[in-house]
Amino acid sequence: MEIWIYSIVIIIFSAVLRLLPHLLAPYGVGVDHWFWKAYIEEYQKNGVFPPVLPQFLLDSHQWYPPLFPLIVAKLPKKLFDQYNHLLAAFIDLARLSLLMIAAYLLTGRTHSMIAAGLVYSLTPILIFCNTQLNPRGLGALFLDSIVLLLIWLVWHDGVIWAWGLVAIISGMVLLTHKMTTQLFWFSSILAGVGFM
Numbered sequence: 001m002e003i004w005i006y007s008i009v010i011i012i013f014s015a016v017l018r019l020l021p022h023l024l025a026p027y028g029v030g031v032d033h034w035f036w037k038a039y040i041e042e043y044q045k046n047g048v049f050p051p052v053l054p055q056f057l058l059d060s061h062q063w064y065p066p067l068f069p070l071i072v073a074k075l076p077k078k079l080f081d082q083y084n085h086l087l088a089a090f091i092d093l094a095r096l097s098l099l100m101i102a103a104y105l106l107t108g109r110t111h112s113m114i115a116a117g118l119v120y121s122l123t124p125i126l127i128f129c130n131t132q133l134n135p136r137g138l139g140a141l142f143l144d145s146i147v148l149l150l151i152w153l154v155w156h157d158g159v160i161w162a163w164g165l166v167a168i169i170s171g172m173v174l175l176t177h178k179m180t181t182q183l184f185w186f187s188s189i190l191a192g193v194g195f196m
Helices: 002-024 031-046 067-073 077-107 110-122 124-129 136-155 160-174 178-194
Strands: none
Touching (some): 002 077, 002 124, 031 077, 067 136, 077 136, 160 178
């Protein structure tokens, strides 16, 4: 029972920390936030993908992996307009929850879960960067899931269906965030060489 209380307290504590940047500077959430907000709003308005944003001097089209903006564009407009700043924090809290579950399952110790949750909650870059609307957090959540599945597969030899799940989530990483995809492939190749 106490494990649930600790988990809930850490998640609430982390949520408060992730709301502070928005409360202190409601219009200063970062350039990523405003870019992705404009990107999704333009797609919602015109239905053209990728949306054309001539105010940003990148390419003639800003092409990014489609999964994140397509999912977020399905949110009701009123909900997206009022709460878009909370979406990244919600994804970050999902990552925190996954981390705490993994720490407990891997060690069997409540103290490990609490320590992992507090370290993640108090990491300054996570507090400030994971409050901006962008696909980075969702890509990282998928990558975290793959790593945990691979750890589980090392312990449970011969579980074929789990490899299918790894392949599906790997595709979701590819469709979510370019740099997370690069990290995934680099880590996979390095781990493959290491386990040879």
